[in-house]
Amino acid sequence: MGFLRSLQQSVPARVGLLGNPSDLYGGQVIGFALADFCATVKLRETEDGGVSCVGSAAELLGAAWRRTEKRLPPGFPAPNFVLAAETTIPLQVGLSGSSAIVVAALRVMGEFIGIEQDPFELAEEALAVETEELGLLAGPQDRVLQVYGGLLNMHFRDPRAAVNYEQLDVSLLPRLLVAWDPSTGENSGTAHQIVFDRWQAGDDSTRAGMRAIADLALEGRRALEQGDEALLGQLMNRNFDHRRELFDLGSAAAAPVELARREGAAAKFCGSGGAVVVLVKDELHLTRLEEAYDAFGWCSIRPRVAPALAR
The missing domain is CATH 3.30.70.890 (GHMP kinase, C-terminal domain)
Known part of the structure; x- marks a missing residue:
């Protein structure tokens, strides 16, 4: 095998300023991506061994891989890499540390595989990792803020659509x-x-x-x-x-x-x-x-x- 790649992606925490937790109920939220903390997922390509997810975030990483595996292009060779996560986001305090790991994992695997990642679709896929792959109860605002960044006004009326996510002036x-x-x-x-x-x-x-x-x-x-x-x-x-x-x-x-x-x-x-x-x-x-x-x-x-x- 030739050159083995090492890639990484980082994703910030988030703050809900107004309207949360109505996102889980088709509501509206204003929030911002928090630059002071981030989760980083590192992908290290290997010669063989398939896909391995290691460390304390292995369950989240594994769920993100299962979601990504379903999107592999036809005929794509079975990948070989190790995924690991590190984070500075205080966990389980309401700053979206878990979803940051998921978004970062999807991004780095998409980069490795060559999957074009539309922001709206990426946020939806990240939500599906937690709700469908892991069976957790979660609303969309965290992933939208972490994918789009900035200060956002978001309306989550059904069906959700990118046109309903509006960047506001951070000032x-x-x-x-x-x-x-x-x-x-x-x-x-x-x-x-x-x-x-x-x-x-x-x-x-x-x-x-x-x-x-x-x-x-x-x-x-x-x-x-x-x-x-x-x-x-x-x-x-x-x-x-x-x-x-x-x-x-x-x-x-x-x-x-x-x-x-x-x-x-x-x-x-x-x-x-x-x-x-x-x-x-x-x-x-x-x-x-x-x-x-x-x-x-x-x-x-x-x-x-x-x-x-x-x-």
Whole structure:
């Protein structure tokens, strides 16, 4: 065999700013790709041995390979390579560490095989890896944000379509803080299952609550474009309050949001693992909140938005 290739792809974390978790229910979300953390999947070609997935992310990588294998061009020779993942994304805290690994795996295998990867299709394939190959409950927003990058306004009406994913000007974002518990969280599917089952059963209050959360993203876009931080903060707080009621969140789960509120800031969950995104007023306020979360035993960063995918 001739030259053996080594390839790698990296994918950022993500933050849901408004409207999540309505993406699982055909709703609308504003969010951004988080440049401060990423997952990297490395592919090392071998002379033989087929495909091997190694390391702590082997199950995710294996599911991504099974999905990719179904898309191999006719007559494509059986590939030989080893897949491994490494990540700086805090896991199971609501920053989409697992989906970042899946997207990176699909990208690097697509590069190796020579599969043209349309962004919309890539995001859909990444979702299918988790929902169809692994049987997990998941919505589309994470993969869309991680594939497209930037600050996105996304409507997930059925059928989903790329035309409903709109890049917004990143400069519209106000000062934000992202904070998370460095201890182990829980799988996001666990948090969603009970609510999803109620939705599927047609529960009126669950359906009304999800519609209300989705509507916040529509109002949030206007708030961002008009520079109305007061309104944006109100919407973020309402987003969390709806979620607290729908998911029956206890005082421990709500504590990081209540901390922000005591400090005069708006806050909500980034995803479903407990990490929070906080809207702050100015530099002094930001510093005070960093100190408050540090005293709370949490980590925090001043988030940077990952670049939007070049069109």
